[in-house]
Amino acid sequence: MASAAEQLAANMNFGAFAKATELQKRLLFTLGALVVYRLGTYIPLPGIDPQILADVFSQHGGGILGMFNMFSGGALSRMTIFALNIMPYISASIIIQLLTATSPTLEALKKEGESGRKRLNQYTRYLTVMLAAAQSYGLAVGIEGMTGSSGSAVIEPGLFFRVTTVITLVGGTVFLMWLGEQVTARGVGNGISLIIFAGIVAELPRALAGTLELGRTGALSAVFILFMLVMSVAVVTFIVFMERAQRRLIVQYPKRQVGNRMFGGESSHLPLKLNTAGVIPPIFASSLLLLPLTAVGFVGTSGPEWLQVTASYLQNGSVPYMMLYASLIIFFCFFYTAIVFNPQETADNLKKYGGFIPGIRPGKNTGDYLDYVLTRLTVLGAAYLTLVCLLPEFLIGQFSLPFYFGGTSLLIVVTVTMDTVSQIHSHLLAHQYEGLIKKSKLRGRRG
Numbered sequence: 001m002a003s004a005a006e007q008l009a010a011n012m013n014f015g016a017f018a019k020a021t022e023l024q025k026r027l028l029f030t031l032g033a034l035v036v037y038r039l040g041t042y043i044p045l046p047g048i049d050p051q052i053l054a055d056v057f058s059q060h061g062g063g064i065l066g067m068f069n070m071f072s073g074g075a076l077s078r079m080t081i082f083a084l085n086i087m088p089y090i091s092a093s094i095i096i097q098l099l100t101a102t103s104p105t106l107e108a109l110k111k112e113g114e115s116g117r118k119r120l121n122q123y124t125r126y127l128t129v130m131l132a133a134a135q136s137y138g139l140a141v142g143i144e145g146m147t148g149s150s151g152s153a154v155i156e157p158g159l160f161f162r163v164t165t166v167i168t169l170v171g172g173t174v175f176l177m178w179l180g181e182q183v184t185a186r187g188v189g190n191g192i193s194l195i196i197f198a199g200i201v202a203e204l205p206r207a208l209a210g211t212l213e214l215g216r217t218g219a220l221s222a223v224f225i226l227f228m229l230v231m232s233v234a235v236v237t238f239i240v241f242m243e244r245a246q247r248r249l250i251v252q253y254p255k256r257q258v259g260n261r262m263f264g265g266e267s268s269h270l271p272l273k274l275n276t277a278g279v280i281p282p283i284f285a286s287s288l289l290l291l292p293l294t295a296v297g298f299v300g301t302s303g304p305e306w307l308q309v310t311a312s313y314l315q316n317g318s319v320p321y322m323m324l325y326a327s328l329i330i331f332f333c334f335f336y337t338a339i340v341f342n343p344q345e346t347a348d349n350l351k352k353y354g355g356f357i358p359g360i361r362p363g364k365n366t367g368d369y370l371d372y373v374l375t376r377l378t379v380l381g382a383a384y385l386t387l388v389c390l391l392p393e394f395l396i397g398q399f400s401l402p403f404y405f406g407g408t409s410l411l412i413v414v415t416v417t418m419d420t421v422s423q424i425h426s427h428l429l430a431h432q433y434e435g436l437i438k439k440s441k442l443r444g445r446r447g
Helices: 002-010 014-019 021-040 050-060 063-071 087-102 104-110 114-144 159-186 191-217 222-244 280-302 305-313 319-340 343-352 364-399 407-446
Strands: 246-252 255-258 261-264 267-273
Touching: 021 159, 021 191, 021 407, 063 191, 087 104, 087 114, 087 159, 087 280, 087 319, 104 114, 114 159, 159 191, 191 222, 191 407, 222 364, 222 407, 246 364, 267 364, 280 319, 280 364, 280 407, 319 364, 343 364, 364 407
Parallel strands: none
Antiparallel strands: 246 267, 255 261
């Protein structure tokens, strides 16, 4: 079966894609959804003066606001209806998953199957609306306090502006949440990840042009810009290598006799990825950092002293920020891996179908062995993610480069691209298998 799959994958060409009408519809739906998202990032909030806002953001757009603006695809700097992007939904997902791991009620819901999953998704949506409402109100208050050289960024501050801003931003977040779910169900790839991916990629040309402009004006040397570009290519190569790395555990199936025929006896393998959690840990870590630090950034010098101290310590490139970011990445690596892969459940399934790992007794011993291997793989995966995310962030903090050349953005772009391409190959493979099955049935009827 593996050789047949490889042969079919090797024979995939444009002709095979042209015949896969279902895949074409899915790709067109995905592209259409991303176009709608990008259009929404240019629709401004009512009651905002764009020129004054751009002036204010150019002065205070670094640090956490710059990272938030990167994830929103520039929507925050333009203060559009998608300024919050999908971050409230990601934060709500984190909270629900943490509660599921600690609450017996939610844990029971998770084990109910499809019906339980739907209820948990519904709780996530409700929590998304509450978080988006709180963040949008804080954003509205923060915008009212922004003043540029020509006056206030808000034309008519007051209760009406705050209410309309909250309604608009919450509506934009809910729409993106729905759009991401539709892409996942009817398109290609993970909808939420693709929305973040589209925002980052859309702003990459502008970030590259800004970096080259810094080189033209002499703010950055040409040698350093060349070094950053070479380092970006090296990081991308390293990410691809690590994302494809896996530990293959041999699984043996015993021979059994049914009537006069022998079945089984073959061996297979259980692939364990080095980075089981994927791109989730950096996104979760960034999301949690953005929640409190965005409020700190908007309060400015008018806030209490402890907020100012927090803001001074949690700047990009600072030691406390790096340590907190690394700790969150490592935590979510282990936490999310524990959610998506249950060693004991996998061991029970192997035992149920007669499979076993050579040298390891089936059942609990196999589960313990899988947990042993997975824990060590996760240590390497967490170290890899931390290195990829923190090394470029350190350089960005030291040399004031755009966040688009950071490890988090490169990791998201590369992993989402690999996942989407893998799903496209899966659809093409399924389509070719369907064609082979139809041909075999026609030949059988003729015979």
